[in-house]
Amino acid sequence: MDLTLHVWRQKHGKAEGGFVTYEARSISPDMSFLEMLDVVNEGLVSRGQEPIAFDHDCREGICGTCGMVINGVPHGPRRATTACQLHMRSFRHGDEITIEPWRAKAFPILKDLIVDRSAFDRIIEAGGYTSCSVGSAPDGNAIPVPKENADLAMDAAACIGCGACVAACPNASAMLFVSAKAAHLNLLPQGRPEKESRVLNMVEAMDAAGFGTCTNHRECEAVCPKEISIAFIARLNRDFLKAVFSSGRRQAKAGGASAG
Numbered sequence: 001m002d003l004t005l006h007v008w009r010q011k012h013g014k015a016e017g018g019f020v021t022y023e024a025r026s027i028s029p030d031m032s033f034l035e036m037l038d039v040v041n042e043g044l045v046s047r048g049q050e051p052i053a054f055d056h057d058c059r060e061g062i063c064g065t066c067g068m069v070i071n072g073v074p075h076g077p078r079r080a081t082t083a084c085q086l087h088m089r090s091f092r093h094g095d096e097i098t099i100e101p102w103r104a105k106a107f108p109i110l111k112d113l114i115v116d117r118s119a120f121d122r123i124i125e126a127g128g129y130t131s132c133s134v135g136s137a138p139d140g141n142a143i144p145v146p147k148e149n150a151d152l153a154m155d156a157a158a159c160i161g162c163g164a165c166v167a168a169c170p171n172a173s174a175m176l177f178v179s180a181k182a183a184h185l186n187l188l189p190q191g192r193p194e195k196e197s198r199v200l201n202m203v204e205a206m207d208a209a210g211f212g213t214c215t216n217h218r219e220c221e222a223v224c225p226k227e228i229s230i231a232f233i234a235r236l237n238r239d240f241l242k243a244v245f246s247s248g249r250r251q252a253k254a255g256g257a258s259a260g
């Protein structure tokens with residue numbers, strides 16, 4: 001396949017960026033999208049030009065680093081698929097493909113397609129942990145957990161922290177990410193003692209990072225490579241309001257969503 005790429009190039013966060021057009025020649029349909037970029041980069045390097053900077057690590061859909069907007073859609077055209085798991089057979093010979101970084105105030109561009117997602121790390125530092133010892137696997141298995149809760153916690157834990165939900169949201173809201181990270185701990189007995197403070201602290205960190213509010217567009221759910229449901233946003237809102245009333249620690253603000 002031969003393709004024409006329009007790639008966002010930006011030397012650093014303060015530099016002006018813009019689209020640069022590249023031809024990608026003899027691309028195998030069996031290559032992943034990132035392998036296609038590798039081929040383009042090899043060509044750039046061999047011509048003495050700077051390669052396109054993009055984030056990646058596992059290349060198997062589990063680390064969440066490979067975020068990029070492909071033809072206007074975070075992670076590209078295939079549902080429930082990260083950019084690294086997207087294969088070139090999803091495109092056709094002669095296609096033009098536009099590739100951009102996540103666009104969100106809380107994810108400033110570092111270079112080309114790479115953004116700074118440390119705002120997510122700060123949200124996790126605020127509450128995405130349990131302080132109690134959970135022991136080893138046999139200890140965990142000895143604690144009865146209702147099947148429904150175990151399944152829901154597992155669904156929430158599938159979030160890989162990629163940030164596509166933020167990139168897709170017209171408000172750049174991080175509610176899908178925060179709700180999944182809070183739920184996967186809050187639903188389990190080991191996470192329950194810190195549930196209130198976890199919810200309050202994570203929402204506070206989310207607001208402080210500059211993410212927008214959720215207004216139920218559901219774009220986050222549509223692009224999430226792990227198909228995290230917005231029902232978790234409704235759960236977070238319920239937990240957040242309960243925590244606000246019982247703690248009296250802060251006033252509910254528009255940072256929460258009204259999903260569900």
Ligand code: SF4
Nearest residue numbers: 159160162163165224
């Ligand atoms: S909720 Fe989905 S889209 Fe958002 S960070 Fe987690 S895996 Fe990525």
Ligand code: FES
Nearest residue numbers: 059063064066084
């Ligand atoms: S490189 Fe790890 S999820 Fe894509």
